[in-house]
Amino acid sequence: MSAPPPDTLRINLQFPLADGRTLVRPAHGGSRTAPPETLQIDFKFPTADGRTLVQGPLTYNQDGLATQHNAEFMRDPRFVEAYRVGMENGYPGTRIEWRVHVALWCASQAVLLQGDFVECGVNTGILSGAVMTWLDFARLAPRRFFLFDTWAGIPVEQMSAEEKRLGVPDMNVKYQNGDVLYAGVQQKFARWPNAVVVRGRVPEALEAMRESQHVAYASIDLNVAEAEMAAADFLWPRMVSGGLMLLDDYGWASHINQKHAWDDWAARHGVMILALPTGQALIRKP
Numbered sequence: 454m455s456a457p458p459p460d461t462l463r464i465n466l467q468f469p470l471a472d473g474r475t476l477v478r479p480a481h482g483g484s485r486t487a488p489p490e491t492l493q494i495d496f497k498f499p500t501a502d503g504r505t506l507v508q509g510p511l512t513y514n515q516d517g518l519a520t521q522h523n524a525e526f527m528r529d530p531r532f533v534e535a536y537r538v539g540m541e542n543g544y545p546g547t548r549i550e551w552r553v554h555v556a557l558w559c560a561s562q563a564v565l566l567q568g569d570f571v572e573c574g575v576n577t578g579i580l581s582g583a584v585m586t587w588l589d590f591a592r593l594a595p596r597r598f599f600l601f602d603t604w605a606g607i608p609v610e611q612m613s614a615e616e617k618r619l620g621v622p623d624m625n626v627k628y629q630n631g632d633v634l635y636a637g638v639q640q641k642f643a644r645w646p647n648a649v650v651v652r653g654r655v656p657e658a659l660e661a662m663r664e665s666q667h668v669a670y671a672s673i674d675l676n677v678a679e680a681e682m683a684a685a686d687f688l689w690p691r692m693v694s695g696g697l698m699l700l701d702d703y704g705w706a707s708h709i710n711q712k713h714a715w716d717d718w719a720a721r722h723g724v725m726i727l728a729l730p731t732g733q734a735l736i737r738k739p
Contacts, residue, residue: 466492515548517705518730526554531587539583542637544627552701552731553583556672559697559735560584563670564593568693571662573655573684574674574701575602576628578638581672585645594647599662601651604628604635608654611679616710624676656683668692674701678714685718692738700726703734 468474468490498504512524526532527550536553563570570590572581581600584590590598606625628634635652642648651661655675668691675681685698692698702708703715703726719726719736727735 461495461497464494466494468492513551515550516552517732518551520730524551532557535583535587538586539579539581541577541582541641542634543577543579547579549579552733553580555729555731555733555735556580556584556699557587559672559699560588560670562695563697564588566669566693566695568667568669568691568696569596569662569665570598570670571601571668571688572599572672572674573601573659573681573688574672574676575600575604575638575650576674577634578641580674580699580701582641584670585642585648591645591647597647597649597662597665598645599649599651599665600638600642601653601655601658601661602635602638603631603654604638604652605631607676608680611654611677613678613710616677619707619710621676621707655680656687659684659687666691669696670699671696672699672701676702676708676711678711681711682714682718685715689722689738694738696738698736698738700734700736702732704728704730704732 509521511519511521513520513522513527532554535557536550539553540547560570570581570584572578575581578600581598585598590596606628607621609622612621639650642650649661651658653661668688671684671688671692673681673684675684681700681702688698700711700715702711704712715726715734724736724739729735
């Protein structure tokens, strides 16, 4: 078979399959260049919506990100261990190495500053578990890492009508068995005496860190604009100069309302948001 042109993704399915299924061809049609036991499918790029084909070989193809760029960080033993701990009690099949890599970089910068660490939207604690392992966070006491989550899903009353239309309520399926999730997180973070696990809705739960006046790192992943704007209003005055705010949902299509809210917030505060190909975004406190 001839090689496809550079703007074409060609998929060849060989028959019979492992389970014995065979290919039924139409009397007329089908590829004339493929052998009779092969089904050839060509995808032409760019597609109608402008997407283009990332030519292989790919170094990373997970979590909505496909690239040929160097991904050697994934083989760093220190990263491997941090990611392993982060993934403890995580959902099977989750592959977010590059997002974790971004969080570790942010944490490595923030640890050079004064202030506590905060995560709003913890779930199983992938990012925070990796960060605390990476930094050996217990040695940083009396610094604290505050971990906020409802462990009962995204509060429906905080969802806008548009967010409901985009299917945000459906995301609560993965937050079932919240008590089990919460117990798992408590056990996971018990190894760090300066981890503060707080169960409750943001912004109300943030009262648990009212006495903390300096924050160097804040990770925000609350899935709805109302809660994230409330978190920003509480945390931003406490962020030290150079402190980093990591937004997990900024670039994802289903969270477009959050993006718009953050863009408006950034304009009001005179800061620029760095959008990342992982779907995340960064804000640095001047």
